Amino acid sequence: MPLTIAAIQSGTDPKGPLPPGAFHRTLEEQLTCPKCHVTYNLIADYDESMGRFFEEESRKFILLLKKTIQRGHDHNHQLTHLETNGVVVRAVGEVIELPRPKPEETPLDGWTYHPRHAK
Ligand SMILES: [Zn+2]
Numbered sequence: 001m002p003l004t005i006a007a008i009q010s011g012t013d014p015k016g017p018l019p020p021g022a023f024h025r026t027l028e029e030q031l032t033c034p035k036c037h038v039t040y041n042l043i044a045d046y047d048e049s050m051g052r053f054f055e056e057e058s059r060k061f062i063l064l065l066k067k068t069i070q071r072g073h074d075h076n077h078q079l080t081h082l083e084t085n086g087v088v089v090r091a092v093g094e095v096i097e098l099p100r101p102k103p104e105e106t107p108l109d110g111w112t113y114h115p116r117h118a119k
Pocket residue numbers: 033034035036037038072073077
């Protein structure tokens with residue numbers, strides 16, 4: 001099954017189905033917008049997320065989600081449920097298509113990408 005990772009804004013409900021998979025796991029990492037305090041929880045298929053190479057595989061996915069969340073800051077983070085297949089990011093429950101992030105567009109400094117239990 002191709003890997004899909006969802007990012008759901010803290011304090012909001014999913015806008016639609018979670019990524020395919022019988023069981024889901026909320027990853028230990030959260031993505032916090034570098035410009036404000038909006039935080040997204042990352043959710044993936046349980047089995048995929050426990051795989052040996054998940055950390056490696058998920059890097060590109062998380063980068064795409066970071067870029068999208070960063071861009072969403074200018075729109076009040078209206079898109080609360082995002083998901084990516086590692087190529088494109090889509091907003092679940094929305095009719096809009098998100099533009100594909102440009103490869104040269106790197107996230108701003110100041111990202112907190114840390115284990116949730118870290119202080
Ligand atoms: Zn923000």
